[in-house]
Each structure stands twice: as structure tokens, then as C-alpha cells.
Amino acid sequence: MESTTELLQGTLDLLILKVLSLGPRHGWDISQRINEISEQLLTVNQGSLYPALHRLEGRGFVDAEWTMSATARRVRSYRITARGRQCLTKETQVWRSYSRAVNLILQTR
């Protein structure tokens, strides 16, 4: 598992929200999904993942509850809230324009 890219803090929040917008997941699952979808380019540092999840929970963007996983294990499952979706939409746009701006600058000859 190559550690390739360090994530910016705000970016991790955005990725978590995006993954959760596809359905509720527990922490480990979230990190796996990010890893898979990014074709192993992004690896989430666990030391940032859980604080980020709790921070999002504290701000009301995600909900957490103890549930049983498919493998009958007690897991803390996270789910995106309506506020979280709003934030996701907004932050996605911000990200898009930001990355476009960065790309434009980098492409400048």
C-alpha cells in the first residue's frame, strides 16, 4: 500500500462526506472506499480519519450510531445528514473552481 499523497485537511472532510453520500458506512469501510475509488492513489491516515469523523459529527454533518455490520460485528456506523449534503454540494463547487484555478495556473506556459 503506497502512501502517495498527503491529504489537505479540508479535503478529507469533503471525501468523507462524498463517500457517505453513497450510503452509511463505518470508519474502516470509509477508508477502504476512498482507497478503492481513488484507484489506490489516496490513502487515508487513520490518525486523521477518526478525528475528522468526530469533528463532522460535532458540526452536525454526519450522524453516528452503533449498529451490527454485515459480518455481525458491533460497529459505529456514520450517515450523512441533510446539513452534510448541503455542505457537500457547496464544498464540491468550491473544490471544482479551486482545482480548475490551480490547473489553469499550472498549465500556464
Place this chain on the structure above:
Amino acid sequence: MPTIREVLRNIRLLLTPRAVERDLDDELRTHLDLQTRLNIERGMDPTSARDQAERDFGPIASVKEALRNVHGQPSAPLRDTLGGDLHFAIRSLARHRVFSGVTIFVLTLGIAATTLMFSVVSGILLKPLPFGHPEQIVLIWGSYPSLNLGFSEQPLDGQLIETLRAHRQQFTSISAFVSQLYNIGSTTSPERLNGTLVTSEFFSTIGVRPALGRAFSHDEEAPGKDHVVVLSWALFQRRFGGNPSVVGRTISLNAEPYTIIGVAPKGFAFPRGAEMPGDFQMPEATELWVPMKPPTNGPSELAGIGRVNPGVTLAGAQADLDRMAKLQDDLFPKGRGWWGSRAIPLRTQVVGDVSAMLFALFGAAAILLMIACVNAAQLLLARLQSRRHELAIRAALGASTPRIARVLLIEAMLITGIAGALGTLAGVCGVSLVRTVGPSRLPRLADVTFDGRVTAVAIGVTMIAGLLFGLAPAMRASRVHLADALRQGGRKTGGDAMSVKLRRVLVSAEVALSVMLAIGSGLLVRSLAHELGGDLGFSAPHGLTFEVTLPALRYPETQMATSMDHPRSVAFISDALERIRAIPGVKAAAIGKPLPMSGAQESTVFTPDGADPRLSDNNAKPIVEYTVASHDLFATLGTPLLSGRDFLPSDDNATPGVVIVNRSMAQWLWPGQDPIGKRLRLGTPQMTVPWMTVIGETADMKRFSLTESPRPEMFVPYTQNPYPTFSTMQFVVRSAVDPANLVGPIQRAVAAVDPDIPLARIRTIDELVSDASANARFATLVMSAFGAVALVLAMIGLYGVIAFSVHQRRQEFGLRTALGATREQVVQMVLADGFRLAVIGLAVGIALALAAGGLLHSMLYQVGVADPITLGAVVLLLLGTTALACVLPALRASGVDPRAALDAT
């Protein structure tokens, strides 16, 4: 904006940090487990799979540390911090004994008052009545809507009861009952017992099964078979030692043999006097029940009780009664229009008019608790101000804001916990006090206990109080800014502007609430003064009253249309009166049935001589109070005879019938005329019984309560065969000496006439009067106590705020003095400050009191809710106490030495 969820989470975090910690551990362990499994699936052996997972994860400790930072918790080990904080809080409370003591005391008062009043309200108003399906039970009273005599419950006619029992459709059963007194036992130990005659379905109607033996069967209503008795549990224990073998035994009641067939369950004593309309002569508690067939000839004192079919509403029950009234009109056309009856739910009947009083007192207790909480919050805020320095240092050393808030909350909870325990204890004592010294006319007093529900409420109240007065300071504390606090702390002035403002608002609120209570108690005191100071129409400072019961077997009576022949009873009475009058110290003796304030009432229909247009209308039924009297009754009671003459022993069956009327009756029937010589007779116009001539007019007497308005009343001599039965006769004796010394001689005098007749209900006139005002005095006493405590608390709060403000402005005062301000000016400044707070509270309090006045309205007698005298007195009282609370701080302010003040800068 924090969401509710966040608030809840933070509270959980505050209160149970360890559970949160456990959650974190669990979550992280799950992660590691899952990663380990994945690694195994990828072909690693378990040990290295785990190692790899942990390596990937990074140091767990630092992750947890990061998580804690998210939650704003201190990095110190979380384990045991709750214990540590508790320890710290206890130490801190112990160090500030005065503060802790005062706060605990204040809260204890509030909690004790609230739990006590809730116990009373719960026992009397909320607890279900101890009968089967009590919601189905109604009391049934005679009702003559056209008649407006100021009392709503009339006895039922025996004939009507039989119709109701036979033709009911919406009722499962209907039963009648009437009070009957019995002398039990022999010449050696005669004792009078409170009995109730009931129709056979009484026990099934009220939904109570005898604890031993059985209830009555229908054929036991028949004369000859009706000599059976069910004992109350209390009588069974007291007189028969609780021996179950008494069932089946024969006892002597009113000198006749009765067989005990059952014992009622513990606590059952229906009907109880305090729970029934006062006009009916119900015993304080029923001690035995005897079956009867409802008497169908002549007037009766029957009350009805019915159980409606499941699901039938009160309106349905009433409709059924109305239907049967029409049926009875057809069956007995002679009494057309007299067969109405009215259903009243049992609970309404039993609790009666005290519910308004109890809710008012409960409200007062709740206000007192609010004041106590505000006061405690005050004290805590004040302490917080002086602790800012300490808290700032704690913050600087790494305690996070939630942690500091938690310590403050724990302190608050600790204080309320202690106060709650003490208050509950005081509440328990209060409950037993109320049960022993509570007013005898308070219904269901026996049901007032300190039950689990009350405990739960007490604890709830305590917790809410703790949160209420602990949260404000805790929230203030969370905004302590280190730099500010340290800067100010060095100068010891303390107190940020917000806290000061908050305290001033709290003090004004306290004043407002206490003004409410002061006005409430002022109104009750004024009302009570009116009650006690009013003219009763009688006055007998050394009056003694007692009752005797004359058993029918030895004192037979014959009933006629509107009269009753009872020669043996008349002989007994005149003989007894003669012997009593001969006792040294006795000034006068008489009988009166019923005596005023004895809890009994008798009324009669009459027909005046000559056409009275107001009475010709078929709807206007002339009913007046009716009292059987002897010679000297008015002299003994001290009731003025306004004109005419008193009854004489010579007014007997050989002479024409005579009657004395009171002023109200004379003015009602013969306005502007001399009543003497007018004629009237008992019964309806259709009944042709002999006329009676009015020979005297007396002043109006209060018969039943101190607040009633006078009712028309007539008196007839006991020597002219008046109805009703003389089976119970009330005597009154006026003496020159302490009436207690007369009981023995009177007992001997009565025994000389008939040794089997015991004296019962020996009471002085003063006691009867004081019983009649018992509920009012109870309410006034409780409300005044609450009001006084509230006022003291408010003044403590005011003193605290002003004293603190003076302390804070010391330099300013010093400077002013240095610049030439006189002492008077400084004193004035401080007083003005205090009075501003008090006057705001006063205005708000008066407005609130006027708004809430409706609660008290029904308890007030001749006093309006906006009574100017009460309001004036409260204003003066408050201004006076305000001056008292502010004068010490003001003097201190004026005494500030300018040099000292300037030095301190």
C-alpha cells in the same frame, strides 16, 4: 448555532466522560480488527497481520489524543476525573461553609414546601379513590332547580329512591344511605358509634368487598331481617381486638340485638363527613353499616349513590335521572315537580371546594421553590465572581472550559442533592404534621402520605432546581477570559458587567415572586379576619355542646304527616335539662337540633297563611332552615331576641302551635310588617295540618360556615311534637366557669335520667366555630409562612447585590467623598440603587398577583383580589424591608475613607 443533538452529546460528555472514552476505544479496536482480517485474507499470518494493521494505523495514543482535542477535553488522563471533580467540589463546598450552608438552607426550604404541598395535593386530588372503578360512581342528590336557596344538595325522597332503583337504565345499581347513630354495649361501657343505614346494594355500588364475612343481601332490607351489621376495620380492631371470630356474633346496638355479618376493608369509612355536603349530618367516619328499606313516609335525609354502566357519561346518567323524574311525576302526580335529582361525580363530591385551595397553595409552594432556585443561582453567581481568579488559573493550567463548567455543575448538583435529601426529610415530617394537625374538614386527609410518586417528584424537582441554578453560573464561567480575569483578579474587584446585570435581574425577579406570595397571604389574612370578625348571630364564650342518642326501642316515636310523637324523648330531655340547670356554675342550658356550626342542617317546606303572590307560582317552593329548640336556646347561645317572646315550657301539646322566625325569614315573608302574630304551617298547601303562630323574631345566626349569607330560618319548640326524629339530640350549656369542669357533672346528671345514654361529640362552641374556619386558617397559615419565607429570601438576595455593588464601587464612593459629597448623599445613592430594584420587582409582582388572582378568588370572603388595603400594606412592607436590606451597605458606603479608597487603586 448548536443543535439539540450537539447539546445532548455535550451533556453526555460532561457527565459520563468514561462512557465516551469506551466508545472511542471500541471504535478504534473495530478498525484494527477489520484491517487485520483483510491482511489475513491477503495471505498474512495472524500475528504479522495484526502488526501490519497497527503499523498502518499509527500510534493509537496519538489518535485518541487527537480525538479528545476534537471534543475539547483536557489531555490529562480522563479516568477518574469525575471522581476528582467530585472530590474537588466537596472540598470547595466544605471550605466555604457559610455560602454552602445558606444555599442549602434556602433550597431545602423550597424543596420541602414543594414536596409537602405536592403530597397533600397528590393524596387528596390525584390519588384514585380506593373504590372499584371510582370513575363510574356518582352521588345522587335531590334537586329542585326552581329553588335557589344557596345550597345545591338536597336529600332524596324515599319514594323516589325506590323508583330509581327499579327503573334505572344507565346505572348498574343505585343505593341510598343515611346517617344513623348507635349506642353500643351495656350499662358498664356504653359508647356511641357513627353508623350509616344503607340499602342492600350499597357495597356493590361503591365497589368494595368486605374483608371478612359478606355484604348485605336484598332480603335483609325487610324489617325483622335487618338486624345485621357490617363493622368498619377500625371498629373491628378497636372494640373487637381484630378477632375474626366476631363474624356471626351478636352485639347490642341501641339496645337491640344485631348479628355481625362482615367487616369492611381497612380504611373504608364511606361516607365521611368531610367528603359529603356539610348540610347532611354525616359522621366524621362511618364505623358500621346496617341495612334499611328506604323510608317512604315523610321527610328523610337520604343520600343516593349510583354506579353507572361502563361507558356511560355524566350527561347520560343525568338524562336517565331526568327520565325517571318524569316517570315519577306520572306515578305520584301529587308531588309533580319535586322528583328531580342530580348526579355529581364521586371525585367532585369528595374533593369538593378544597381543590381550588390546594392548587393555590401548591402554586405558592412552586413559587417559593422558584424563589429558592433564583436565590441559589444568585449566591452561586456571587461566588463565581469572587472565584474568577481561581478559575482563570485553572484554565491557564490546562482545564478546558467544559471541564470548569462541569466542576461548577457538580458543585450545584451536590448542593441540590444535599438540599433535596434534607428537604425531602422535612417534607416527610411536614406530611405527618399536616395529618395530625391538618384541618378536620379537609377531605381524604388519611390518604395524604409520602408515597413513591411524591419522592419521584421531589427528586425531579431537586434535579431541575440544580440544573436551573447551576447552569447559569456554569455558562458564565465558560466565558471567563483568562487575561481579563487575571488583570481584574489582581485588584480583587471581580465581577464582569454581565454577571452583575444578571444578578440584578434575578433579584428583581425574586422580589416580584415574593410580592406575589405576600399579596396572596395578605388577601387570605384579610379574608380570614372578615370571617372571624363577622357577626355570627350567637356568642357563647363558655358554651359547651354535646349529643345524646336515644335508641328507638326505649324511646319510641310515631311519625305523622308533619309531626312526630315522641313522649319518652321529650320527658328525657326536659328531665335532663332540669338536672343540668341545677349544676353549680351552669347559667343556662337548652337543646337545639341542629346547633349552629355543628355540621348538621335541617330544612322544611312550609305554607304561610294568606295568599302570597310570590309563592303562588308553582315553582316557588318555600323552604327554610328548620330548628327544634327548647326554652332558653337563644339565651344560652347569646342570640338576641329582637321582638316577641321565647318558647316556654308551657308551650306544649295542649296549647296552640308556636314558632319563632329569624330576621331574614320575617323580612322575606312580611317585609315592613311585624311578624308577631302571623301564621304558617309545615308542608305544602295541600296538607291541612294545624297552623302555628309566630311568637318571636330573633337575629340571624350563621348555621354552617362563617362565610354564608343569612338564610331564612324557623324554630319550633320540642314540646309540641315536631318532626323529625329525636334519636339524636344536641344540648348546649352556658356556664360561668371553664366548661371542661362541667363535663363530669353533666355526665352524672344525664346518667341520673338514663344510665345507658353516653355523651358524645363533647365540644365547646369555640371549637365548633374554629372547626368551621379550619380550612381557611390552614390556607392562611401556609400561605403566610410561604410569603414570609419568600420575603426573607428576596431581601437576602437584595442585600447581597447591594452589598456587593457597594464593595465594588468603594473607590468611587471614596472619590466622591473626597470631592465633597456628604454622607447623606452617598447613603441616598445606595438606597436609590436598592429601591430601583425593589420597585421594579414590586410592580411586576403586583401585576402578576392581579393576573393570578383568579386562583384565590374562591377562597376570599368579602375581599376583592385587588384589595387596596392589602396592596398598600404589601407595598409598605416591601419598601420597609428594602430599606432594612440596604441600610447596612449604604452606611458602609458612606463610611469609606477616601484615602484608603485611593490607596487601593
